[in-house]
Amino acid sequence: MNEYSVLLYYCYSRIEDPEEFREQHHLRCLELGLKGRIIIAEEGLNGTVSGLAADCETYMQEVKDDPRFSDIEFKVDTAPEHTFEKLHVRVKPEIVHASLPNIDPRKKTGGYVEPEEFREILRAQPEDTVILDVRSNYEHNIGKFKNAITLDIENFRDFPEKVKELEHLKNKKVITYCTGGIKCEKASAYLLDQGFEDVHQLHGGIIKYGIEAEGEDFEGKCYVFDNRIVKDLNQVNPKVISKCFVTGKPSDRMVNCANPHCNKHIPMSEEGAEIYNGCCSEECSKNPEVRPYDGSGYYQKEMNGYNPYKGLKRKTTTA
Template identity: 60%
Template sequence: MMTYQTLLYYCYSYIADAEQFATDHLAFCKSLNLVGRIIVADEGLNGTVSGTKEACEAYMAYIKADERFRKTDFKIDDVDAPSFVKMHCRYKSEIVHSGLRDPNIIDPNKQTGKHLEPIEFQKMIDREDVVILDVRSNYEHNLGRFKNAVTLDIENFREFPEKINELAKYKDKKVLTYCTGGIKCEKASALLLHHGFSDVYQLHGGIIKYGKEAKGEDFEGKCYVFDNRIAVDVNKVNPSVVSTCYNCGKITPKMINCANPECNEHVTQCDDCGNDLQGCCSISCTSNPRKRPYDGTGYYVKVSQQVKAPATGS
């Protein structure tokens, strides 16, 4: 029986004195013995947290009790172990780094694409007047993506604005954007509208919610997630593997971070190459004196922090 949960969420809502909020929120999360990663900015919250079911329920209730965040949509996964080993809550300029910080141009609270629930999205993806746009980075869509999706050659979401001209040929189409949990689409769809795209949609709740409510149909491969699971299965209808080993080209669903911390590249890598290269993406990285021990997972953390199971009565 799984006794832990992992919560993925975001909320665009103005936070006064967001830096102090981040400090106080970290203390609150630690009081629940949660682990995870939360970004706080003036524009809102973006987080993934993990802990016991009781702690996660308490956290969700706390967030929704705050009027600023009452509409927060939590994506909930039952897991057999916490998905992080430490709790981080940091103040940053944006809750997803895009470089689009001018609220007069991009403000998800004022204008975004039309939100499609997973079942609505599913019904539209095969239409001839529709283009499916993946707004995630290379390493994410290399691991998994929707069938026939348009993908962009970007290393980080902040490069998305540079691709608007490449996308101009789709202005006469219905553009359906998607990402992992929905947060990138809020700004991506708003930017498309700003640049004259008239019929823009976004998958509400992202790939994760689509997997739960539409059984992930026609999502090919796995979905990259930003915790120690690295990748999760989405498709329960017609699953497939589309990713290939960065080193040998063999089909593989596995993704790692390079064991060389000065590289830390996200790559898909088969077990044979992982063992041969000790979890590194290249031979040169194997000689780095700071190379981390490879345990077969390809996920690395700095400090361990135990998450306690709920206390039981005697």
């Protein structure tokens, strides 16, 4: 039974004192028993957390009750347990690292395309329209929309440099997409800033599309940033597009190489993992510090004395 909820959300809204807000927000998340990653900046709030369904309902209502986040939209999934091991609430310069501090989506960003409209566009594939994936390689390698243009980037902060390769699309209608929508707010704004005139974005990203449009024509699985790593999305015409790094056979099972010095994040089938005992190559398998392969390909970092209250100025103790 799925008693837990997984929330994915963001909101671009001015936070005058991010450090003070972080302090209060961190403490409230602890009181509600939430785990996950939350980023706070002067430009807004970005998070993905898990918790008991009732506690997540309380959290969502309290965030929405704050006038700064009244129009925030939560993408809600279910899970049988927590999808995170820890809670981290941090202040950073941007709520998504884009190296575009001067781009303000509150002032200019691409218009929204709702999931059902996007589904129709995917079906029709009009010649004057291109679908642009603004995610990183390891994300779109495991799953992407049919006929989408992908970029060879390791991190979203590399996106501005890659825009130079898209000059030939300036006369097209460009629709960007990402996991939950946050990257597209800045990506579409930057494209407009660079002279692209007809720029739009999939509202709510892949996750909202999966909820409202059954994920149709999303090929592969959706990469998510929690312990699940990937999740099924397409309920209409699913297919596997990624291949096992070792065997070359179709596989959408994402793992890390058992060699901690490599730690390559790749698709690897159970068959492929058996060949080098969880490693991506024979060379890696011979490293004396190879981690024991338990069949999962997931290597949880040690807690190293993790204290959920670390960073709080108020030395609060657990109730």
